[in-house]
Amino acid sequence: MSEIALYTRPQSLEDVSMHYCPGCGHGIVHKLIAELMDEMDLRDKTVAVAPVGCSVIAYEYWDVDCTEAAHGRAPAVATGIKRFRPDAFVLVYQGDGDLASIGIAETIYAANRGENFTTIFINNTIYGMTGGQMAPTTLPGQVTTTSPTGRDVATMGYPIRMCEIYDTLEAPSFIARTMLDSPGGIRKTKTLIRKAFEAQVAGQGFSVVEILSPCPTYMRMDPIQAMKHIKDKVSEYFPVKIFRDRTAE
């Protein structure tokens, strides 16, 4: 009797153990990206940009060319790469502090120029790497080390909905929000990342997928509770949907 492998490690994913906490969304998304690089034959032409955040060493996990970028500056770095190497497949990976706080100017302007790269945006409603401070996406009332009595919108403002902001711009080709709340949510996320990658391959300009993602450590929940919290609470504030899809055009 012969054995049939139903699932193997994607070739574009290094065979090393990751440093992420148990139940963290980063590892899940890294794997989805690697699977798509294999399936879409992108590994050989990918130049990836890793952020500053928990995923700072993403380059140790993907088997592709990859550079670091200063905190928040990945979209500008990717702009430089893609303009000089238009044939490269340029992947940008960012957390919410990186993309929606310190780097929001670079984020908006690269999207507004329609730079032909793809951003994978991990929204875990927290600053993970620095130890659980308030993020631009932290929910009203959410307790963090810098909002110890819960985010008070009267003085700290409201969580920023990035997809809705991208959607005000003319140039982006694909904008979607998805969530890692269940195996189904993970599969759906992969479908949407694929579409975003297709938009870039077809030269349609800036594409982005925002992924509501668990950070069990600083959501102060176990991994299953964190996924349930994403479905019940996080996606209530951040609606999961496709905002724009020009891949069909």
Place this chain on the structure above:
Amino acid sequence: MAKRVLMTGNEALGEGAIRGGCDCYFGYPITPQNELTAYMARHMPDHDRTFIQSESEIAAINMVFGASVAGARSMTSSSSPGVSLKQEGMSYLAGCCLPALIVNVMRAGPGLGDITPSQADYFQATRGGGHGDYRTVVLTPATVQEMHDFAAEAFDIADRYRNPVMILTDGRLGQMMEPLTLWDKEAAPPAKPWALTGAAKRIKRTIRSYYAGRVPENNARIQATLRKIEQNEVRFETYMMDDADIMLVAFGTAARLCRGAVDCVRADGIRAGLLRPQTVWPFPHEAIAGYCDQLKTVLTVEMNAGQMVEDVRLAVEGRTPVRFYGTIGGDVPSVADVVEQIRLLTTGSES
């Protein structure tokens, strides 16, 4: 035959960079360097190269970083307040061992200051500027010809050492016109076996400055490069130094005025000469020290409150008195001002 043209310093610098093989230019408007950005906007597309007006200086330097990662010869230009914003990106370029050209057409500070020419960013330029242990090679042109030539050569230096290079100039040199001979050497960028191109048929490459636990190794590599630069890239020019007993030290615009002042006082029999650093990092310490035995006084002239004079004092190590004359806040000295300073020195020493 090499062509003679009349251009502003800013435009000559842009044309020099294009001839030096600049693939990508990224910049944000600020006076007194706008002619350079506009020149690149007009001419980079002609050569099928990239020009982007970025949303900020921070974005510009990070675009430079990205293009350099991908193997391009890339540059940005700005003036003092904008160069302050680029410091984080310059630290990352240095930390990741990436070549790039940064131009600072200095204006008066601190703060918004004024658009008048200044040399007050000397410390920022020569001490690293951003965080961490690094240095930027700093070229200091004094003529429109040098604005052009240094820009063309800067990419070779940056590529040779995989280290950022700065051209440090000021609003007067940027905006004045002079005739120059256009650079006519073919740009010959070296192979970049470290650049990110997509890992087809090879193992992946990573560009990083983050090395948890191994940062000392990365720093040691950077320091070894900096020692090589110190050995090979010091540039300076001397004028009337053979029999001089007063040595003026000045760079850029201030050096032009000092040269005029040397001519004036020589007519009166005062034996003054000029040493003009063309790189202020690496600094010509040894050349300056070598003149100490023949000198009565060193006079450093700068358009700031006294910055390079600290390097001159380090070079002289107390063997000769070092005096300073400077104008601050965007004022430019006249030749007559410098002549007066030299005269004061001579009467002072004779009385």
